Amino acid sequence: MASSSRSWRYNVFPSFHGPDVRVTFMSHLKKQFQHNGIIAFNDEGIERSKLIGTELIRAIRESRISIVVLSKNYGSSSWCLNELVEIFKCQESAGQIVMTVFYKVDPCDVRKQMGAFGKTFKETCEGKTETQVHKWIHALTRVANIAGEHSVNWNNEAKMIEKIALNVSNNLNATPSRDFDGMVGLEGHLGKIQSLLILENDEPMTLGISGPAGIGKTTIARALYHQLSPDFPLRYFMENVRGSYGNIGCGDHGSKLRLQEQLLLHILNQTNMNVCHLDVISERLCNQKVLIVLDDVDSLDQLDALAKDIYHFGSGSRIIVTTKDQELLERYGITNTYHVGFPSNGEALESSVDMLLEETLQNMVLKSWQ
Incomplete structure (x- = not known):
């Protein structure tokens, strides 16, 4: 399995049949990915042949998720079909996540190669070796057994696409973060909040999260934001x-407008x-x-510009x-x-012990290198 610290070139590798979905479903899905900051491999410009080339194999291997x-x-x-075989190789060797979308096709038809899906598949198998056909059948059976989004269950394709993008974000964010390691009592703070x-x-x-300057309010808020983001x-x-925004908050109308502009620019992902x-x-x-x-607010005018009318x-x-x-x-x-108060004596002692142990280990490593 791949290490959680591995660096992936792409967030998503999409495998799809172009004539069926490229200018419809996939174009909208890719736009949603861009909106959500999800980096997907783009296969446009790659010449198609019966065998997938090294560029495509590399893209599959360097993607965290295959859809x-x-x-x-x-x-x-x-x-x-060859893409699909390679995707499952990567799942086994590198821990790649495989997600499915059944677009106007019955998962059972894919699993058992039946119906219209099975008919075209059998035509593809003509003239192929028994080994090759077996690989394809095994891959189709596996992928059909992965629970995914089924287009017949949605009467609004846009909502389905939003859900798929959210699922991708959730999987990308599932790797435990080490950004907040070392802060005493962080897990306790997050649970209570x-x-x-x-x-x-x-x-x-x-x-509202309050506390003295330097106590760790921003760190707690960042960790909380990191945890909650996939659901928003x-x-x-x-x-x-x-x-x-030091000059914003003096109560004048223009300053409040500029503050709102900054918020909307980022939250709506506009330039x-x-x-x-x-x-x-x-x-x-x-x-x-x-x-x-809203981190480190110090003015009622800032709150009035940004946090007014929550029920809207x-x-x-x-x-x-x-x-x-x-x-x-x-x-307000x-x-x-x-x-957020100061850590208890026990928490402070625990932090000191952890720091001492880490320093001791570092010194041991340095001495081993000398």
Whole structure:
């Protein structure tokens, strides 16, 4: 199995039969991937033949996830079938994740090579060696047994595509992060905050995180954002609001508009944005499920520009505000709050011991090299 620290060139390798889905389903799926920052291999420009070339094999091997879009004529292409065999080799050797989409085809037909799917597959098998055909049948049986999205279960293809992209994001984010290793009591903080967020409740909610400067509020908020992001189609971590937007928050109309522009630019993944009135955020994000972290806020005007009218957002939306000023949260009416205090004596001792052990191990390694 591949190490979780392995570096992958692509997030996704899509395997599909071009004439069936390229200009329809796949074009929309690729656009959704781009919107979500998912890097997918692009096969356009690669000359097709009966055997897949080294460039394609390399792309499969350098992708964290393979998505197999099974359509009526997938089995008519020896190219697609050879891709599928290579994908399962990578699953076995490198721990690649394999996901499936059954697009206007019955999984049972794929599994047993029956119906219209089976007919075209049998035509492809004509003149092939028994060994080659056996590899293809084995690969089709395996892929059909992987639970995936089935187009007949959706009456809205756009929603299905959003779900597929979300599943991809969840799998990409599943690798445990080491970004927050070393912070004393982090897991405890995250557990308590998540209980306050009541994520199973669809009612939009604002949560405040307060505590002294340097106590770790931003680190906690980042770790929380990292955990929650896969469940939110629209999300943004607005870092250091106080420092980055120091001139915004003086109460003037223009400053609030510029602050809203920055938020919308990032959360909607756009390059240009013109906000002409202060209701644009509620209008553009109306009924959208959003996750917004406002880090290091120090002004009521900043909150008024960015966190106003939480109930205009969609079901399940969460706004998280970090500040060193607990009174600021109270004055704005944010009563759902979490205070980050200094670690207990036991936690501080544990951290000191861990640091001492790490330093000792490093010295031992250095001495072994000398």
